[in-house]
Amino acid sequence: xxxxxIRQQVKRNDSKIIxxxxxxxxxxxxxxxxxxxxxxxxxxNLDALAARSVCxxxxxxxxxxxxxxxxxxxxxxxxxxxKYQVGRGVLAAGGINFDLQPGDVAARGNFCTVDxxxxxxxxxxxxxxxxxxxELTKLLREKIQIPGVEIFVxxxxxxxxxxxxxxxxxxxEIAETDPQQVGxxxxxxxxxxxxxxxxxxxxxxxxxxxxxxxxxQSPANMLTLRGFSQLPTWPTMExxxxxxxxxxxxxxxxxxxxxxxxxxxxxxxxxxxxxxxxLEENWSDYDYFFFHVKRTDSAGExxxxxxxxxxxxxxxxxxxxxxxxxxxxxxxxGDHSTPAKMKSHSWHPVPLLIWSERCxxxxxxxxxxxxxxxxxxxxxLPAADIMPLALANALxxxxxxx
Amino acid sequence: xxxxxIRQQVKRNDSKIIxxxxxxxxxxxxxxxxxxxxxxxxxxNLDALAARSVCxxxxxxxxxxxxxxxxxxxxxxxxxxxKYQVGRGVLAAGGINFDLQPGDVAARGNFCTVDxxxxxxxxxxxxxxxxxxxELTKLLREKIQIPGVEIFVxxxxxxxxxxxxxxxxxxxEIAETDPQQVGxxxxxxxxxxxxxxxxxxxxxxxxxxxxxxxxxQSPANMLTLRGFSQLPTWPTMExxxxxxxxxxxxxxxxxxxxxxxxxxxxxxxxxxxxxxxxLEENWSDYDYFFFHVKRTDSAGExxxxxxxxxxxxxxxxxxxxxxxxxxxxxxxxGDHSTPAKMKSHSWHPVPLLIWSERCxxxxxxxxxxxxxxxxxxxxxLPAADIMPLALANALxxxxxxx
Numbered sequence: 017x018x019x020x021x022i023r024q025q026v027k028r029n030d031s032k033i034i035x036x037x038x039x040x041x042x043x044x045x046x047x048x049x050x051x052x053x054x055x056x057x058x059x060x061n062l063d064a065l066a067a068r069s070v071c072x073x074x075x076x077x078x079x080x081x082x083x084x085x086x087x088x089x090x091x092x093x094x095x096x097x098x099k100y101q102v103g104r105g106v107l108a109a110g111g112i113n114f115d116l117q118p119g120d121v122a123a124r125g126n127f128c129t130v131d132x133x134x135x136x137x138x139x140x141x142x143x144x145x146x147x148x149x150x151e152l153t154k155l156l157r158e159k160i161q162i163p164g165v166e167i168f169v170x171x172x173x174x175x176x177x178x179x180x181x182x183x184x185x186x187x188x189e190i191a192e193t194d195p196q197q198v199g200x201x202x203x204x205x206x207x208x209x210x211x212x213x214x215x216x217x218x219x220x221x222x223x224x225x226x227x228x229x230x231x232x233q234s235p236a237n238m239l240t241l242r243g244f245s246q247l248p249t250w251p252t253m254e255x256x257x258x259x260x261x262x263x264x265x266x267x268x269x270x271x272x273x274x275x276x277x278x279x280x281x282x283x284x285x286x287x288x289x290x291x292x293x294x295l296e297e298n299w300s301d302y303d304y305f306f307f308h309v310k311r312t313d314s315a316g317e318x319x320x321x322x323x324x325x326x327x328x329x330x331x332x333x334x335x336x337x338x339x340x341x342x343x344x345x346x347x348x349x350g351d352h353s354t355p356a357k358m359k360s361h362s363w364h365p366v367p368l369l370i371w372s373e374r375c376x377x378x379x380x381x382x383x384x385x386x387x388x389x390x391x392x393x394x395x396x397l398p399a400a401d402i403m404p405l406a407l408a409n410a411l412x413x414x415x416x417x418x
Numbered sequence: 419x420x421x422x423x424i425r426q427q428v429k430r431n432d433s434k435i436i437x438x439x440x441x442x443x444x445x446x447x448x449x450x451x452x453x454x455x456x457x458x459x460x461x462x463n464l465d466a467l468a469a470r471s472v473c474x475x476x477x478x479x480x481x482x483x484x485x486x487x488x489x490x491x492x493x494x495x496x497x498x499x500x501k502y503q504v505g506r507g508v509l510a511a512g513g514i515n516f517d518l519q520p521g522d523v524a525a526r527g528n529f530c531t532v533d534x535x536x537x538x539x540x541x542x543x544x545x546x547x548x549x550x551x552x553e554l555t556k557l558l559r560e561k562i563q564i565p566g567v568e569i570f571v572x573x574x575x576x577x578x579x580x581x582x583x584x585x586x587x588x589x590x591e592i593a594e595t596d597p598q599q600v601g602x603x604x605x606x607x608x609x610x611x612x613x614x615x616x617x618x619x620x621x622x623x624x625x626x627x628x629x630x631x632x633x634x635q636s637p638a639n640m641l642t643l644r645g646f647s648q649l650p651t652w653p654t655m656e657x658x659x660x661x662x663x664x665x666x667x668x669x670x671x672x673x674x675x676x677x678x679x680x681x682x683x684x685x686x687x688x689x690x691x692x693x694x695x696x697l698e699e700n701w702s703d704y705d706y707f708f709f710h711v712k713r714t715d716s717a718g719e720x721x722x723x724x725x726x727x728x729x730x731x732x733x734x735x736x737x738x739x740x741x742x743x744x745x746x747x748x749x750x751x752g753d754h755s756t757p758a759k760m761k762s763h764s765w766h767p768v769p770l771l772i773w774s775e776r777c778x779x780x781x782x783x784x785x786x787x788x789x790x791x792x793x794x795x796x797x798x799l800p801a802a803d804i805m806p807l808a809l810a811n812a813l814x815x816x817x818x819x820x
Contacts, residue, residue: 044778048470052778077818078423079799080806084819097819098423107820357776361817363810364778365794386781386794395474395796 072393103245110272252278442756474795505647512674654680
């Protein structure tokens, strides 16, 4: 879907759109002939809604492609994830709720082990604990100052850390220093465009000082860096779709992605009930409400089929409260599939329903993977096409041509 | 599907993928209200497999486009046939099993009839027989030598022949000499780029000499040339998909297309049973097995509906031996449709099933054109999207983004 086309057609009105994401909702039967978690869950409210909605399945990125959470959400927000790619550094910052500013350069790094010649012997420094990682990032923060740039070093998890450079005239066009193999030295930071020379020099200084600071440590006596990147300058939801948007989510990752497209992001909730209260409180102030349910995905990742079923059922019980707000458009879907059978994200299409007064209901009467195949949206709608359909159902798109 | 995207995500593992192509499998009912050959065939094994698989139909090239065998196979192999086009000369070489080498320039030509002024009066020289064609190509081989280049002239069929130039610094960028109408002279061979001037000169010499050699013949007293081309330098299956691939087929055309994408091609089998033995013998040495069944297409081309039915039933009886190999992914489809009713290739979508432990079975319970419409892959999957789905099901694609 072409963002420019939509942008040209957008008009504003008072309608309200809710996007209810059950993260990783799609699944697989545990055994041949069985049901998926969504199919097994008792979901009278979702089924009744599906019967009044247009249904289908969406494909997050492309055929066969298993998406990470970032691209998967961007697609559902209307941003083609193959076009709107964001660096690992920026995503890592979002993931730990680091308040990245425009112009900052972020990179994700590993602590690693090098021998006396500086050759990497372990790319993950024996997978040191998060506590050890925190000790090391604290040390680096205290010991490294470089004139002309502000430096942030934060632990992500275990051996993974975040480096952020803040200052004037920085560029994210820096090649990674991680050779992604043992037996060689880390690469020196190298500019990928002339405008990045200054930044590359600063990174080399940082790495040199880090080597000195970490020299006495074991096993994490060196570090590497990947995914140098800056906050993208994408059209916001307001700019692209004319929507004042709010993102309601419990985890930094999803709040981070919401921010990337210009959503307001209130303080993190700690339960779906709390999220629902935030939705209700903010009802009059926004046009578009991204409501994120995390635990369907976590249950899938843990291989806990029954837990996934029960979380879906819980969301089903909360659905009447969402409907009571009388949204003009309600979308229920996931960002991707997370089959408990696979304990991971997967490439499988994601059940989807779009309800509005003006949707064209199909023959689908339950909300499930197989039922939705026969839906009016088809079995493989590109995720980024959900947004124009939502806008259309909200009467927020002008007629094309005369 | 973007080959570069897939290429970036590919990882290797020990999984095995079988692509079982029943050439021209798709069909039409002979009379309104009837069944297609695939629907009429008794296929208990295929039906049982379909019930455990994700089904659909694929579209070989584009809506309404009837593909030749080359593009149809390239699509199913994962190469968008609109992007990966191969010249007629190269295809003709593959079709007669001519061992084309990198750098060779191949062209397909017609013997034609010209009047005393050199003006074409019959573009096909009265459709001379294959025997006559062989006599003429033999004559040309014997009589024409051009310094600095090796020349091969081979009969394709009837009035159609293959010209191959072998030497240093040749280019396939030569405009065709066939004006595709009577009443005009053949065009002189003309270079389409400066680097092709040498080759154009050689072709002009060949055509001039051929005119002399053929002058006494009737009705085939001249020749034209089309489809100048060289072996393409496409990413191989190994490069694009990380797959060590083998192509098992009885006919030169399919073996030729398999070679174009870098498959190993063992000596031709002479029956499906022999092909099956080749599959079993090579099981441990490859990741991807293209298994080609020709006779479904031939039966369709001959308008022999019942024969097509019986060949499908025969393949169905062999399916357990294929399943006994325990592939990780099994794809069953055709390269295109060949309805017996039309006695030709057609544009109709092609029944398709993809089975793996991790496919998401839909509600399709038999393998047939109409049943597959309701499948999870949808009724019009681009053929080139089969490969990423196969790779995904084989767990051979990394996650996209974080």
